[in-house]
Amino acid sequence: MLPLIRNICVKIIVWVILDASPINTEFNLIVPSHTVIGLAGHDVILPCVLSSHASAVSMSVRWFRHGEFLDYLYLYESKKISARKGSEHRVSLLTQQLERGNVSLLLKDLRMADAGRYLCHVSEQEEAREEPIDLEIIQHGSVPRISLVRHHKSSVQFSCRSHSWYPQPHMIWIDHRGQELMSATIERTSSSKPELLHSVTSTVNVEGGQWEEIFCVVTSQDREYKLESTIQIAEEYYKESAFERAYVSVFAISIFLGLTSIAASLLHVRRAKTEKEEDLEKQKRAQTEKEEDLEKQKRDDVMLDADTAHGRLKLSEDKKSVSFGELDRQKTQTDKRFIHKTCVLGEAGYDSGRHYWEFNLSNKTQWSIGIIQEPTKEQRKAKNEQTYPENGCWSICFDKELKTVEKNPKIFPSVLKPDKLGVFLDYDKRTIAFFNVEKKYYIHCVTANFKGKLFPLIGPLKGCEKSLKISSVKRGPHKTENDTVSSTAD
Incomplete structure (x- = not known):
């Protein structure tokens, strides 16, 4: 008073x-x-x-x-x-x-x-x-995170959440054509703290084969600031559950029928099953053709270029693996070496054709892998220039979460985190793709107007205590574990 x-x-x-x-x-x-x-x-x-x-x-x-x-x-x-x-x-x-x-x-x-x-x-x-x-x-909140809520028969349900906004944000789901998915439901919550920050969560049901890719977009209230995440939905999500639903449905009907009806139902099941098997066989043939197509591409035995490796990166004698260590001040400085970024490039660059290589990333706690347009001497020595697409670099990384390396990164669901990562380059079609080899999911695919030679890129690395290994490709990307050489677990 x-x-x-x-x-x-x-x-x-x-x-x-x-x-x-x-x-x-x-x-x-x-x-x-x-x-x-x-x-x-x-x-x-x-x-x-x-x-x-x-x-x-x-x-x-x-x-x-x-x-x-x-x-x-x-x-x-x-x-x-x-x-x-x-x-x-x-x-x-x-x-x-x-x-x-x-x-x-x-x-x-x-x-x-x-x-x-x-x-x-x-x-x-x-x-x-x-x-x-x-x-x-x-306050601009967090990048939206998409998670799989449930896989129910012929549909899957995804949830998207973003937090720490003020004032309350907007959230929508859109398909690959930019059309809003009107089936989404939205829940908004406010914090009990004095700052009164807001969170928003939205769920959406996706029917089998309806969309291949969907985006969760959150914007500030004035719509001037936007963050988004995307998920690509593989066809394998639906195959088992669709067949199972058809079988259970026919089985339930048969309980209420007489012996004659049961015979007719079994015949119907047999026909439905035959049609289903034929359909699955067509899909398998299409998938096999894709795999054979990948097998026909040029095999790439990628070697790492010691002359490009940052002073804290240690390469193995066979130039197939790299680890993070103490700064080696005895390394000869070359025009090709990265001075500030803890990166290393592949020896061979590509300016045409299709190329593919894999990494075994099981138990790796941090990594960054991609493709880079041949950097200039100035770019190799630059301290603040980021490895972003506008600077001729296309990468994904894992550091607590799986995401693209760019100014506004796309955050991918944790279920897409690969134990085996495949990197595919189609130079002539200007396409770069990353996918989870074991689960057969495309994680991220980008079309870019690159020029000149492109090189495999590892880094920037923050602390790979044990070696991260790039392996020769013996087969296409959808093969067994024995088809690729494993790396040491981090």
């Missing part, structure tokens, strides 16, 4: 002085009429400028939250600065702009609790001006 009384008394004294003194209208304060929007974790400027653009160097500038005049956030007075305890490194004036009458406040590392009304108070001798500014904080 006492701080409130003191605050009111101070304000009364200020305004009594102003009321008793002749008002000098040499300056007013200009602030935005609209609410200032800031993004959590980023910086924002609360604009406040003297209308006359006169110098504010000799003035007193006070920034405070509504109702907290004495407990100011920032005070510039007699060319001295003071700030609220705990906020010293988060608030400041644009001091070089004071001579131009700019007394705006820079607020750094925004938090949800920073939202609210602020007041810009400027005084000189007996004259003072004060204007309010409202600040709203928005």
Whole structure:
């Protein structure tokens, strides 16, 4: 109660002085009429400028939250600065702009609790001006994560969840044509914490053969910020359950029929089963043709290029495996070597044809694997340039979650994490594909307008304590475990 009384008394004294003194209208304060929007974790400027653009160097500038005049956030007075305890490194004036009458406040590392009304108070001798500014904080949430909820007969149900948003986001499912899936159901929840962050979850049922690929898209409330994840649905999801449903259905009917009806039903089952078997046989033949087609492609015995390996990467004598270790300062510096990125390339580059190679990634805790357009000397030495598609690199990685390597990565369901990863390049069709060899699922496929030679890429690696091995391809990608050489488990 006492701080409130003191605050009111101070304000009364200020305004009594102003009321008793002749008002000098040499300056007013200009602030935005609209609410200032800031993004959590980023910086924002609360604009406040003297209308006359006169110098504010000799003035007193006070920034405070509504109702907290004495407990100011920032005070510039007699060319001295003071700030609220705990906020010293988060608030400041644009001091070089004071001579131009700019007394705006820079607020750094925004938090949800920073939202609210602020007041810009400027005084000189007996004259003072004060204007309010409202600040709203928005927070962009997590990349949506898709998970398999259940596999029921001829359909599968997927769930998508994203959390830590403010204000409440929008979520939709779309197919590969960009059409919204209207069958989705959405559930929104708000946190009980003071920040009132929002989560959104949506589920969708997918009928057999209806879509090959679907996307879960979450956007900010103004639709200006978007994150998405995708899942590619293999035909194998439905085959068993569809046949099982047909068989159970006929069996249930037969219980209520006489011996004659039972015979007829069995005949019907036999015909249905024959038709089903023929259909499955056609699908098997199509799959076999795909496998034979892959077997006809050029076999690639990929070797790693020691001249490109970062100083912390150790290659085996046969150039088939790589591990992460201490920095080797004795390594000869070459124009081909990566200086800052812990990467290594394959020896051979490809500028035509179809190529395929595999990795055994069982129990690997972190990896990044892809294809890169032949990097320049500058790119190999660049410190901040990322291995993104716009820089001629197409990769997927695993580091707690499976995702693409790009600015806005696609997060894949954990069920797609491969023990064996296949990398397929069709240079002439400009296609790169990654797939789970054992489960026969395509994880990610991209069409890119690349040029020049493309090289196999491993990295950046963060800590492969044991070797990660690339193997020769003996067969097509859908073969048994004995067809590829395994690597040492991480």
